[in-house]
Amino acid sequence: MIIEKIDTFGGHRDCVYALERGPQPNQVFSSGADGLVVRWQLDRPDLGELVAKVPASVYALALHPTTGLLWVGQNYEGLHLIDPVQKVEVSSLKLTSAAIFDIKFYKNDVIIALSDGVVVVVDSESLAIKKHLKASDQSARCLSVNPVEREVAVGYSDHGVRIFDLATYDLKRIIPAHTNSVFTVLYSPDFRFLLTAGRDAHLKVWDVEHEYALQQEVVAHMFAINHLTYNPTGTLFATASMDKSIKIWDAETYRLLKVVDRARHAGHGTSVNKLLWTDYHNQLLSASDDRTISVWKVA
Template identity: 60%
Template sequence: MQSFGVTLHKNTGVWNFMLQVTKIDTFSGHRDCVYALQPSAEDKYFYSAGGDGMIVKWDLTRPDWGDVVAQVPASVYALAFDTTQNQLWVGQNYEGIQVIDPLEKRVVASAQLTTAAIFDIVFFENQAFLALSDGVVIVMDRQAFAVRKHIKASQQSARCISINALTREIAIGYSDNYIRVFGIDELDLRHTWEAHSNSVFSVCFSPDGRYLLSGSRDAHLKIWDVANGYALHQDIVAHLFAINHLTYSPDQRLFASCSMDKSIKLWDATTFRLLKVIDRARHAGHGTSINKLLWTSFHNQLISASDDRRISVWDIKTN
């Protein structure tokens, strides 16, 4: 770790001039850790949820304003915005799913699908994929709000999901350290491998579909070559502690990682080089684990959510 810290410092020195990071705002109001972020139909709004069961709508132009659109009786790790219906799917831990109309602030549908924790919800075409703590991935018809299939490929938690629309594949990261890739249409298992030495917390296909990025409790960022049977392309000791989330910028030139080590790191999406470190010492960042990121198209602002109950907004400019 120490030798890699020196390398990071060198890379940061070389590449920092390319990026300018400014903390714009801090949104506070949650009474517990914030675990989930989702965009809205309008790019200046976004939604958050966390351990307090509150689902809050925020306005990026008004940091002093937050509107509670729903309150559920359990903590929320997974939140997904359905752009086709302008509805929020809320994964209530041990309570199932609620679908909420955030404008009317009412429950549209609900189902006690599971008594397990729900870690991720991802939409693709007319399907919804739910990753559960009991190792099951539930596949639903989202218009009919009906279960289509249960996929049980591990005895340990399914933690994260990413879709490759080009290859029509879905990658799922598990707490058994494995990544498993299924075909979207037949839901057939196509690839499985031990990707990390600890739980896989985030998987993210590159926008061009060439690579699958994964982040783990082992603090490694790994890049997998999709066309080459998911062969390892690069292995980077990216953080000091667990990597919780990975996301790409709207222009696809950068991606970001966030970690339990309280930092956000910005990376070149082509070379996978570290460009910038955002932390408390240099940028008045979060004081505890950063759980989720949302990179918006609203002035290229990056949003981060943390165990410190706060949501920070970062302006990212390239020189």
């Protein structure tokens, strides 16, 4: 496997926390502690374009698949719905005074994870709040939707993962998953497995079809794992860590294939917060506390 750094996007004034794919394969959005929402062109890397600016940190971006609106979760204020083409705010929702850590869509619902432990379900058309899911007093950090089983997995700072029914939003299962905060949860592309990771630096794989039995556990990094993502074909996945490295893994065997770091690949000098593996020439993007976004070619 050959990893080549092909670009660095600079321009953010503070840590970059959020990456989201754009409406076109060659477009991505980023945001972070500076409140700037920027659109990048992967084929024209010098063309960073400011789409919006909000007054506080952004941890969560989500592009709605049908309306094309970019949902921006602003710290302590709520949600801003941005038209990225016109660069205007279409509407907003003063949802909470808590931080917004993740946003996911399922049918007409928007599922939002908050730092006060609440998961809010909002109707995407009317922006009316449908449900408050309060299953923990500690932060709901991350979400992953499984449309096959009609479930959503939520990772919490209380070390646990909870599985909710997407039809009723009833709590179906509590998994005592880790020994510290869970920062990232992700169903495999075939939805047979749930991958979880977080502050304890362990990667765990749960068998969805066998009542979420623990299938595999890997001591994957030296420090907290902030995020993980699959490549477009589902054959590989990548993890990003506070230890400043990105690691590439075989999706079937969970074997480590490559370590991407500063010494070997001119990687990030600080915590790697977010990953986005695009369809555009199989490019992998990584966002960091060092205020930059690196673009990697994986061959």
